Amino acid sequence: MITGEPVPVEKNINDKVSSGTINGNQVFVMQAEKVGDDTLLAQIIKMVNEASRSKAPIQKLTDKVSKIFVPTVVLVAVLTFILWQFFGPEGKKSLFAFVNAVAVLIVACPCALGLATPMSLMVGIGKGAKNGILIKNAEALEQMNKVNVLITDKTGTLTEGKPSVEHIETIDNDKNLILQLAYSLNQNSGHPLSNAVIKKAKEENIKPEKTENFENISGKGVKGNINGKTVYVGNESLLTSHHISISENLKRKAAEVQAKAQTISYVAEGDKVLGFISFTDKIKENAKKAIHQLANEGIEVIMMTGDNEHTAKAVANELGIKNFKANCQPEDKLNEVKKLQQKGKIVAMTGDGINDSPALAQANIGIAMGTGTDVAIESAEITLLKGDISGVAKSRLLSEKLLKISKKTYFLPLFIMFWVFRLRQDYCIRFLEFCCHP
The missing domain is CATH 3.40.50.1000 (HAD superfamily/HAD-like)
Structure with a gap:
């Protein structure tokens, strides 16, 4: 839970253990040095809370632009009304002033800023969900x-995040035998490496043999009797403790594999080492x-x-x-x-x-x-x-595409306002007169 290692970590006397983690097969006595708020898990929760509170909210670009754009549009509309009151055609000054002031407010309305950005975000979040984000x-x-x-x-x-069988090294090229023996023993174990062996054997359609006198030797491996012979699957210390020697050639090959950050489990039958199985947490x-x-x-x-x-x-x-x-x-x-x-x-x-x-x-x-x-x-x-x-x-x-679309919407009202002001004002006047005096 704390280190994120895919394979269980061996613990010996005086080693530290973390609260919330899982013990393996044997029983041990633990001295609690920290309890409650002092435990590592409690400290992690505290760090998460502090980090969440300390994060400052981002000031959206829309808010920044709107603070300038909205007052500017209102000011321009007021100035437009005042100017047309002074410089408009005689008898129709108020009409021209009103029409042009309203035109500024409608055409340069900041609705695009208020609507386009949320719509862009909604589409972006939807697209993300479709892609598993x-x-x-x-x-x-x-x-x-x-x-x-x-x-x-x-x-x-x-x-x-979980080990899998990467390679099987043999002395007599009988990989199926090694996998079968390992499968037969490991079906009695709940170790993550055992699960990897079982999965690999099932993929190869290999059937297990009956195992008797199974024994799980913590920190070393497993052993049991298969077809009248004692079979061992585990690390080098397991074989050494049972006086089984490993050839230098096999040791050299094992070292090469371990240099690639792979875990080794030797397989021995009787006093003969048949080979080894290597495990890795696949990228x-x-x-x-x-x-x-x-x-x-x-x-x-x-x-x-x-x-x-x-x-x-x-x-x-x-x-x-x-x-x-x-x-x-x-x-x-x-x-x-x-x-x-x-x-x-x-x-x-x-x-x-x-x-x-x-x-x-x-x-x-x-x-x-x-x-x-x-x-x-x-x-x-x-x-x-x-x-x-x-x-x-x-x-x-x-995110890149979303920002491009959002920024385009900031300039759209200005572009429309410029385009509309190029139209002849008399069309607007005639339309308004028609509406008022049908």
Whole structure:
């Protein structure tokens, strides 16, 4: 919940645990050092509330223009009436003054300013919804075009947020055997890596064997008897504790895979290591394309994750993100947003977890993944329903088009007023005389 790591973190004696997180298989005694408002979860809630209150409302461009435009139109209408009273044709001065004053008010009526912008916003929000972009605050859509820095979480935002089988390495090229043995054991376990193995085996239409004497060895892996032989699935320490040696060649291959931020589970039958299965938190399909598109538009992309340095670097390199920070706590993300805002940057923040919510609330525009937690969604102004980060680029494009349309409406009344004043005044006079004296 706090670090956003897709794989459970092992805890030993004297390690700290966070309230609200989930314990694994074994029982442990915990000493509560902080309670109530002092817990980390309570501090996150406090940071979200403070960030939400501190955000100043944006002064809409429509309001700025209207403050000048409306009094100006009224003043011009009054001056028009006065001038025609003095310089109008004899006997019809009042008539000409009245007609032209009313013409100014009607033609230059600021209704376009009052109606066009809300209509543009309504259409923009509707278009966003059709593309899986839920916009809760119209101001966020208006400001999205000005964003020049995007801070993004990793797990669940750039990646799927759950481990999946990436590769199976074997000694005798029998990948199905390794997958079958791992499936047979892991169907008795609720570990996230076990779920990944089960999913992969089902995709390959592999059937499990009957397992006896199953044992879950916390922090190491699982073991059990299959067809009269003891099978082990777990990390290197599991095999070492049972005096099973791993060949140097297999160790070297495992190191190469681990260098790519992948997790390893060895599979052994009896005292023989058959190979290993590697797991990874897959990068989302459109993440790389979206990051490149945003970078090309001049937006600085910063990845901040609670995950370890090794994994963060591998993901950043894969996506082409030059600036990243690992081992981040919720307050680190919040402080980074504040730091950039103090430099005059317009900051957007994307995330999906509880640990992202303070930064989402503080950012100029908070963008939550619809596949994430309710707290993150509640803290953000924009929600990407499909959890696809390419929605950030779409939101920016939508904002750009919206502002162009809105700005055009500011000049439309002036253009119409100029065009109407070119018409002959006698047509207006004759029409009015006809109405008054049919």
